[in-house]
Amino acid sequence: MEKVIFEAVNLSKEIEGNLVLQNLSFKFEDKVAAAIQGHNGSGKSTLLKILAGIYEPSSGKIIRNTRRIGYVPEHFPENLRFKLKEYLVIMSSFHGISRKGIEFELSKLIDLFEIEQFLEVPLKHCSKGTKQKVGIIQALLAKPDVLLLDEPLTGLDSSSQRNLIHLLEKLKKEVTIIFTTHEDVMIEKLANQILYIEARGILFSNETRKKKRLIKVEFPQKEVFKDLDSIHIQYEGNTAVITVDSAMCDQILISLLNKKCSVLEVREMR
Numbered sequence: 001m002e003k004v005i006f007e008a009v010n011l012s013k014e015i016e017g018n019l020v021l022q023n024l025s026f027k028f029e030d031k032v033a034a035a036i037q038g039h040n041g042s043g044k045s046t047l048l049k050i051l052a053g054i055y056e057p058s059s060g061k062i063i064r065n066t067r068r069i070g071y072v073p074e075h076f077p078e079n080l081r082f083k084l085k086e087y088l089v090i091m092s093s094f095h096g097i098s099r100k101g102i103e104f105e106l107s108k109l110i111d112l113f114e115i116e117q118f119l120e121v122p123l124k125h126c127s128k129g130t131k132q133k134v135g136i137i138q139a140l141l142a143k144p145d146v147l148l149l150d151e152p153l154t155g156l157d158s159s160s161q162r163n164l165i166h167l168l169e170k171l172k173k174e175v176t177i178i179f180t181t182h183e184d185v186m187i188e189k190l191a192n193q194i195l196y197i198e199a200r201g202i203l204f205s206n207e208t209r210k211k212k213r214l215i216k217v218e219f220p221q222k223e224v225f226k227d228l229d230s231i232h233i234q235y236e237g238n239t240a241v242i243t244v245d246s247a248m249c250d251q252i253l254i255s256l257l258n259k260k261c262s263v264l265e266v267r268e269m270r
Ligand SMILES: Nc1ncnc2c1ncn2[C@@H]1O[C@H](COP(=O)(O)OP(=O)(O)OP(=O)(O)O)[C@@H](O)[C@H]1O
Pocket: 015, 016, 018, 020, 038, 039, 040, 041, 042, 043, 044, 045, 046, 047, 180
């Protein structure tokens, strides 16, 4: 079982007399890539701000079992006079990175996000996509274990969207990513959990796409699977392809090995 990093229990949030979120209960596990979905005004950004600790619930509770949270708001500040690199150096010092460490940390992220050619460009002249990357880099400089992204694809053209999704796919191996979005492509590529908020703030559904693993084994006889009847098994001659929740994988592997099965393949599925 993965560590639970956020748990909401009957969480409600009222802003200026308006009940925005009502009685939400959910969990996010460590290293999840979770999408928060819902119509305009359903409360997605508000929920993200609660996860970030910018807002506290009006009632109910939120348990944050995190070390450090990186939050990237939907809109990067307008009209910043700093040049891109100058701005990131200033942000690094806010995060307590030593002068010596700054160049090293920044160069890794500058390479990863491919923004080398814009380092001396004033931020107010950078494209929306570049500013979005700067926002994420700024959050990553704090070495967060959780990255919260509010509508990261808004305003980006389709190639910048693909580019950013690709980066996030790399990052999700290292860090928990929770994002709000209206873009199906982002959910399809990244999310293994979806939290859906219905209008008027009521949680409509909380669909969890659990991580799955595929196990391929050679088996002596079909009886070895008789205790695994709730698990999806596809037979090909004397090999079987079994789909299991990742959390159950080790336990099932041990049981199959004990029953003289030969394991041919184990891999993560999306
Ligand atoms: N600071 C605030 N003051 C007053 N009302 C607010 C504030 N923040 C949010 N709200 C209200 O809370 C509701 C939810 O807003 P929120 O921005 O969380 O929705 P959202 O789902 O992120 O919307 P969108 O998809 O349009 O970005 C809206 O009705 C909004 O007007």
